[in-house]
Each structure stands twice: as structure tokens, then as C-alpha cells.
Amino acid sequence: MTHLTTRIIREEHAALSAILRSIPMLLASHRRQGTLPDFAALRAMLFYVDEFPEKRHHRKESELLFPKLRARTPLSRDLLDHLDEDHARGGRRIRDLEHALLGFEMVGEPRRQAFEEATERYVNFYHDHMALEEQEVLPLAERVLTGQDWIDLDEAFTANRDPLTGHEAEPDYRALFTRIVNTVPAPIGLGSVSCAASTHS
Ligand SMILES: [Fe+2]
Numbered sequence: 001m002t003h004l005t006t007r008i009i010r011e012e013h014a015a016l017s018a019i020l021r022s023i024p025m026l027l028a029s030h031r032r033q034g035t036l037p038d039f040a041a042l043r044a045m046l047f048y049v050d051e052f053p054e055k056r057h058h059r060k061e062s063e064l065l066f067p068k069l070r071a072r073t074p075l076s077r078d079l080l081d082h083l084d085e086d087h088a089r090g091g092r093r094i095r096d097l098e099h100a101l102l103g104f105e106m107v108g109e110p111r112r113q114a115f116e117e118a119t120e121r122y123v124n125f126y127h128d129h130m131a132l133e134e135q136e137v138l139p140l141a142e143r144v145l146t147g148q149d150w151i152d153l154d155e156a157f158t159a160n161r162d163p164l165t166g167h168e169a170e171p172d173y174r175a176l177f178t179r180i181v182n183t184v185p186a187p188i189g190l191g192s193v194s195c196a197a198s199t200h201s
């Protein structure tokens with residue numbers, strides 16, 4: 001049986017992954033058309049990454065899941081150190097990416113490539129990070145954590161669910177999520193980034 005926390009982590013990874021994949025697609029589409037992107041929509045997407053994956057998802061992993069794993073097994077300590085370090089540097093990385101976006105918005109064309117490259121580095125970094133958690137950490141957790149560990153984790157991980165995994169957004173976040181859902185393509189959203197990327201070549 002897969003525990004609720006494991007399912008929530010995988011769902012939140014899928015939502016983050018969909019957002020991350022949509023940004024380079026959107027940028028590639030605008031590059032081909034020689035147009036500038038909707039900067040407000042891009043700012044909303046990066047703000048979401050900071051509010052949910054950074055401040056909630058990764059924090060719960062580092063503060064709750066990883067300490068329980070360290071307490072139950074000596075296995076994978078180096079890997080957990082590596083992932084904790086990724087989490088610790090995450091705030092700085094998203095801030096750098098937001099700054100590169102601001103540069104593109106303020107300066108225009110001369111900063112397009114720098115933002116595209118910064119986005120690609122960020123997306124690759126997080127895909128590698130999430131793949132390690134899914135392939136190494138979650139299977140280990142399923143093997144070694146106790147029933148009480150899972151009760152504690154399930155309680156924490158069911159609070160502040162990511163609205164992009166199908167849960168209603170808290171009132172303060174509704175406008176933000178409406179904007180994102182209208183920009184990001186299915187299955188997370190209603191936007192047509194992928195169509196634009198494939199038809200306007
Ligand atoms: Fe993480």
C-alpha cells in the first residue's frame with residue numbers, strides 16, 4: 001500500500017513539473033514568433049513556485065520527512081544531505097530566476113537569452129531533484145517508516161495542499177491560481193502553450 005504522504009508528494013511533483021515544463025515551451029513559442037511573453041503570467045508562475053513548492057512542499061520534506069528517515073535508517077544519509085542542500089538553496093535559485101525575468105521585462109530582447117538559459121538550468125535542477133526523491137527517498141520511506149511516522153506525516157502533508165493538484169485554493173490565492181490555470185496547458189491548466197509551440201513554427 002502506498003501511503004497518503006507519498007501520493008501527495010508525487011502529485012505535487014507532477015504539478016510543479018507541469019509548470020516548469022510549460023515555461024520553456026512558452027518561451028520557445030515567443031522566440032519563434034519574435035514576440036515578448038506575457039510577463040505578468042510568467043511572474044505569477046514563478047511566484048507560485050516560491051509560495052507552494054519552495055515554502056511548503058520542500059520545507060515539509062526537510063523538516064518532517066527527512067528527519068524521520070534519518071532516525072529510522074543509516075541508509076541514504078548522503079543523498080538526504082544533498083537534497084537538504086538543494087532545499088536550502090532553493091529560495092536563492094528562484095529569486096535569481098525572478099531577477100532574470102525582471103531583466104528580460106525591463107531591458108527586453110538583449111536579456112531574452114539569459115532568461116531562457118536561467119530557466120533551463122532551473123528546470124533541469126528541479127527535475128533531477130524530484131527524480132531522486134521519487135526513485136530513492138519515497139521507496140526507502142515506504143520500507144522503513146513506522147505507522148506512527150505515517151500518521152504524523154499524513155497530517156502535515158494534507159495541510160496547505162497545492163491548489164494545482166486539484167484542491168481548492170485558499171481565498172487569498174484564488175486570483176493567482178486562476179491566472180496560472182489559464183496560462184498553463186492541460187492536464188494542470190486550460191492554456192494552450194503546447195499548441196502555440198507546435199503550430200507557430
Ligand atoms: Fe524536495
Ligand SMILES: [Fe+2]
Pocket residue numbers: 009013057058061130133
Ligand atoms: Fe519533493
